[in-house]
Amino acid sequence: MEPLLVVKDLKKYFPVKRGLWFGERADVRAVDGVSFAIARGETLGLVGESGCGKSTTARLVLRLLEPTAGEVYYGKTPVFKANREEMHQLRRKMQIVFQDPYSSLDPRMSVKEIVGEGLVIHRLARGQEKTERVAELLEMVGLGPEHMGRYPHEFSGGQRQRIGIARALAVGPELLIADEPVSALDVSIQAQVINLFEDLQGQLGLTYLFIAHDLRVVKHISDRVAVMYLGQIVELAESDELYRNPLHPYTQALLSAIPVTDPKTKRQRIILEGDPPSPIQVPAGCRFHPRCPKRFDPCDTETPVLREVSPGHWVSCHLY
Numbered sequence: 001m002e003p004l005l006v007v008k009d010l011k012k013y014f015p016v017k018r019g020l021w022f023g024e025r026a027d028v029r030a031v032d033g034v035s036f037a038i039a040r041g042e043t044l045g046l047v048g049e050s051g052c053g054k055s056t057t058a059r060l061v062l063r064l065l066e067p068t069a070g071e072v073y074y075g076k077t078p079v080f081k082a083n084r085e086e087m088h089q090l091r092r093k094m095q096i097v098f099q100d101p102y103s104s105l106d107p108r109m110s111v112k113e114i115v116g117e118g119l120v121i122h123r124l125a126r127g128q129e130k131t132e133r134v135a136e137l138l139e140m141v142g143l144g145p146e147h148m149g150r151y152p153h154e155f156s157g158g159q160r161q162r163i164g165i166a167r168a169l170a171v172g173p174e175l176l177i178a179d180e181p182v183s184a185l186d187v188s189i190q191a192q193v194i195n196l197f198e199d200l201q202g203q204l205g206l207t208y209l210f211i212a213h214d215l216r217v218v219k220h221i222s223d224r225v226a227v228m229y230l231g232q233i234v235e236l237a238e239s240d241e242l243y244r245n246p247l248h249p250y251t252q253a254l255l256s257a258i259p260v261t262d263p264k265t266k267r268q269r270i271i272l273e274g275d276p277p278s279p280i281q282v283p284a285g286c287r288f289h290p291r292c293p294k295r296f297d298p299c300d301t302e303t304p305v306l307r308e309v310s311p312g313h314w315v316s317c318h319l320y
C-alpha cells in the first residue's frame with residue numbers, strides 16, 4: 001500500500017551559544033536523521049524519553065518548524081516545498097492533538113468557538129450548519145451539545161483533551177498527530193482517552209502518529225512502534241514483535257520498567273546509568289554507549305546504522 005506519510009532523513013539543529021564570553025556556537029541536534037513511513041489507516045507509535053526529539057519530529061512533519069535537512073511527503077506532496085495554498089490544504093489533512101489540555105485551549109473561547117474555529121478558517125460551515133457540526137463532533141468524542149456554551153476551565157483534564165480531539169477532527173483530517181495526548185492525564189483517564197482514539201480510527205479511517213514517553217501507553221493502539229533516543233530512531237518493529245522480542249538495549253530497558261500483569265512472567269528491571277546526554281554533546285560511536293549495559297569494544301567509536309535484521313524489524317546496534 002502507498003504510504004500516506006513518508007519522512008526521509010529529517011534533521012533539525014537549533015543553534016545555541018555555548019561559551020559565556022567568546023560567542024562560541026554549537027548545535028542542539030534535536031532530530032538527527034529520522035526516517036519512517038506510515039501507511040493509510042496505520043498507527044505508528046513514537047516513543048522515547050523527554051528531549052529525544054519526538055515532539056520536534058511532529059512539528060517538522062506539520063511544518064510548524066522548518067527543517068535543517070530532510071524531506072516529508074504527504075502522499076505525493078513534498079511538504080517543505082508546498083506553496084501557501086498547498087500548505088492550507090495540508091493543514092486540513094494533518095492535524096495535531098497537543099499534550100497539555102490545560103494550556104492548548106484558549107481559556108477565553110467557548111467550546112463552540114474552539115471546536116468551530118477550523119470550520120471557519122477552512123470555510124467548511126457557518127451559522128446553523130456550524131452549530132450542528134460542532135454538536136456532532138462533541139458527541140463523537142463523548143461530550144454533548146450542552147457543553148457548547150461552556151469554557152475550558154469548567155472541564156476536567158480528560159474532557160479538555162476530548163475537546164482538543166474534537167477541534168482536530170473538525171476539519172476532516174486524514175492524519176492525526178497525537179503528541180503525548182495522555183501524559184498530562186490521570187492514569188485512570190488515560191485508558192478512556194486511548195480507547196476514544198481507537199474508536200475514532202475505526203469510525204473515520206484515520207492514520208495516527210502517536211507519540212508517548214512510555215511504551216505502555218502505545219502498546220495496544222500501535223501497529224508498529226519506533227523507539228527514539230537522542231534524535232534518532234534506534235529500533236522500529238511491529239508492535240507485537242517489539243514487545244515480545246526487543247533487541248536494542250534501550251528498548252529492553254524501557255520495557256523492563258513496565259510492570260507485568262501476568263504473575264508467570266518474570267522481568268528484571270534494567271536500571272540505566274545516568275541521564276540522557278545533552279543533544280549538544282552527542283557521544284561518539286553509539287549515542288547510547290555511556291548508558292548501555294551491553295556496550296563492548298566498537299560501541300564508543302563506531303556509529304551503528306539502522307538495519308533490518310528480520311522482516312520489518314529494524315535496529316541500530318552493533319550486537320546485531
Ligand code: SF4
Pocket residue numbers: 248249250286287288289292293294295296299304316317318319
Ligand atoms: Fe549498546 Fe553497543 Fe548496541 Fe549501542 S551499539 S546499544 S552501546 S551494545
